[in-house]
Amino acid sequence: MEKQTFIQTVGEAARKDMEKSGVLASLTIAQAILESGWGTSELAQNANALFGIKADGRWSGKTYSKETQECYDGVNYTTVTALFRAYSSWDESIADHSAFLHTGNRYAAVIGEKDYKTACYAIKAAGYATAPDYAEKLISLIESYGLTAYDGDMQKEETIMSNSSLVTYTNISSHKNSPRNHAIDTITIHCIVGQWTAKQGCDYFATTDRECSANYVVGKDGSIGLSVDEKDRSWCSSNAANDNRAITIEVASDTKEPYAVTGAAYNALLNLVTDICKRNGIKKLVWSTNKSDRVNHRNGCNMTVHRDFANKSCPGTYLYERHGEIAAEVNKRLNAGTGTENPAGGSAMYYVQAGAFSKKENAEAHAKALKAAGFDTMLKTFGGLYKVQTGAYSVKANADAQVKALKATGFDAFVTTDGGSAAPTPSYIEYTVKKGDSLWAIAEKLLGDGSRYTEIKALSGLTSDTIYAGNVLKVPAK
Numbered sequence: 212m213e214k215q216t217f218i219q220t221v222g223e224a225a226r227k228d229m230e231k232s233g234v235l236a237s238l239t240i241a242q243a244i245l246e247s248g249w250g251t252s253e254l255a256q257n258a259n260a261l262f263g264i265k266a267d268g269r270w271s272g273k274t275y276s277k278e279t280q281e282c283y284d285g286v287n288y289t290t291v292t293a294l295f296r297a298y299s300s301w302d303e304s305i306a307d308h309s310a311f312l313h314t315g316n317r318y319a320a321v322i323g324e325k326d327y328k329t330a331c332y333a334i335k336a337a338g339y340a341t342a343p344d345y346a347e348k349l350i351s352l353i354e355s356y357g358l359t360a361y362d363g364d365m366q367k368e369e370t371i372m373s374n375s376s377l378v379t380y381t382n383i384s385s386h387k388n389s390p391r392n393h394a395i396d397t398i399t400i401h402c403i404v405g406q407w408t409a410k411q412g413c414d415y416f417a418t419t420d421r422e423c424s425a426n427y428v429v430g431k432d433g434s435i436g437l438s439v440d441e442k443d444r445s446w447c448s449s450n451a452a453n454d455n456r457a458i459t460i461e462v463a464s465d466t467k468e469p470y471a472v473t474g475a476a477y478n479a480l481l482n483l484v485t486d487i488c489k490r491n492g493i494k495k496l497v498w499s500t501n502k503s504d505r506v507n508h509r510n511g512c513n514m515t516v517h518r519d520f521a522n523k524s525c526p527g528t529y530l531y532e533r534h535g536e537i538a539a540e541v542n543k544r545l546n547a548g549t550g551t552e553n554p555a556g557g558s559a560m561y562y563v564q565a566g567a568f569s570k571k572e573n574a575e576a577h578a579k580a581l582k583a584a585g586f587d588t589m590l591k592t593f594g595g596l597y598k599v600q601t602g603a604y605s606v607k608a609n610a611d612a613q614v615k616a617l618k619a620t621g622f623d624a625f626v627t628t629d630g631g632s633a634a635p636t637p638s639y640i641e642y643t644v645k646k647g648d649s650l651w652a653i654a655e656k657l658l659g660d661g662s663r664y665t666e667i668k669a670l671s672g673l674t675s676d677t678i679y680a681g682n683v684l685k686v687p688a689k
C-alpha cells in the first residue's frame with residue numbers, strides 16, 4: 212500500500228473516530244504509521260492490529276502472539292514474547308485504540324487535547340510506549356505528512372464554540388439570541404448591583420421573567436459563571452448591535468454608588484477578560500473615556516459600557532473609573548504571553564490632565580466646571596496635588612483629540628502618561644452636635660445602628676461618652 216493511500220485510509224477512520232472519542236486524528240494516524248510500519252507489520256497484516264496494544268486480563272477478544280522489543284531502562288532493548296490484541300479490521304483496531312485510551316484516567320491528558328505536540332508528549336508521559344523518543348517520532352511524522360489536515364473539524368469547532376475554562380459554575384439562560392450575528396470584538400463590563408456569587412447571578416438570569424442575561428457573571432468571591440455561551444448574544448447592554456459583538460460580563464457589586472466590587476471579583480474579572488481576549492484574537496484592549504470613541508469603535512476602541520446605551524449609571528463609578536486600568540493590566544498580560552514588549556505603545560496609558568490644585572475644593576470646583584461643559588472627570592492625587600483628568604486612553608491620538616476639544620471649549624489641558632492614583636473618597640463625614648444629641652442617637656440616625664456609636668467615638672478621638680452641642684464629630688461614611 213502506498214504511503215498516501217495508507218494515510219487516506221487510516222486518516223478517514225481516525226477523523227470519524229475523533230468525533231466520538233476526542234482522540235486527535237493526527238495522533239492516531241502517526242501512531243498507526245509508526246507502530247505498523249505503514250501497515251506492513253506482522254501485527255497489521257496477520258492480526259489487523261495497527262497498534263501494538265497488549266492483550267492483558269481486561270481483553271476478551273482475539274489475540275496474537277509475537278516477539279517484541281522493549282526498553283525498560285531508557286537505553287537497552289530486550290526481546291520478549293507478548294500477547295497482542297487482534298481485530299477483524301483496521302477500523303476496529305482504531306476504535307479499540309481510542310477505547311484503550313479512555314480506560315481509567317491514565318490517558319486523560321490525551322483525550323480532547325487539540326494541540327498535536329501536546330498530545331504526543333502526553334501519550335508518551337502517560338507511559339503508552341517505552342521508546343524514549345516516541346513523542347518526537349510521532350511529531351516528526353505529523354509534520355512531514357501534514358497529518359493535522361485530519362484534525363481540521365476539531366480545531367474549527369474550538370474557535371467557534373469555546374467558552375472560558377475559568378468558569379466555575381454554568382447555568383445557561385434562555386434569554387439570548389443564538390447564534391450572535393457578529394464576530395466577538397468588544398468587551399462590556401457591568402455591575403450587577405448586589406454582592407452575589409456567580410451561581411446566584413447565573414441562577415437569576417436562568418429563572419427571572421425579566422429579559423436580561425450576560426455571557427458571564429463574576430461573583431463577589433471570585434467565582435466565574437457562564438450564563439450565555441460566547442457563541443450566543445446575551446441580553447445585557449440595552450443594545451442589540453453591541454451585545455452581538457461583545458462579551459458581556461456582570462460583576463457582583465455593592466448596591467449603591469460607587470457600586471464597588473470586591474478584590475476577589477476584580478482579580479477574577481482581570482483573569483476572565485484576559486482569557487476572553489486570548490481565545491477570541493483580541494490582541495489589545497482599547498478604552499476611551501469619550502463615549503463617541505466607544506460607541507463608534509473609533510481608533511480601535513473595543514470596550515463599551517451600559518451607560519452608553521441606556522440612561523443608567525452601570526457599570527458604576529468604581530468600575531467605570533477602572534476601565535483604563537483594566538485595559539492596561541490585560542494588555543500587559545496579553546503581551547507577556549507573546550513575549551512582545553509593549554508593541555506600538557502597548558499597555559501605556561495616556562491621561563488628559565486639565566488642571567492641578569493644592570486644595571481639593573478648588574480641584575472639585577474645576578471638575579464641576581468641566582462636567583458642566585460635558586467632560587467626564589476623574590480626581591487623582593499625585594505629588595501632594597489634586598489633579599483633574601478628563602480621560603484615560605490607550606491610544607495617544609484619542610488623548611490628543613480630547614485635549615483639542617478641551618482647548619476649543621476654553622480649558623487648558625495636556626497629555627501625560629502619569630496616571631496618579633484615584634483621590635480617596637473621605638472615609639467619614641463631619642457632624643456638628645446639636646442640643647439633645649447623644650452618641651447612640653447619632654449612630655442610630657446616621658448609621659442605622661445605635662451600637663455603632665463606638666466607631667464614632669474612636670474616629671473622633673473621644674475618651675468619654677459625653678458630648679456637647681457644637682462638638683464636631685467624625686462619623687464613618689458607611
Ligand SMILES: [Zn+2]
Nearest residue numbers: 401402517525
Ligand atoms: Zn449593566
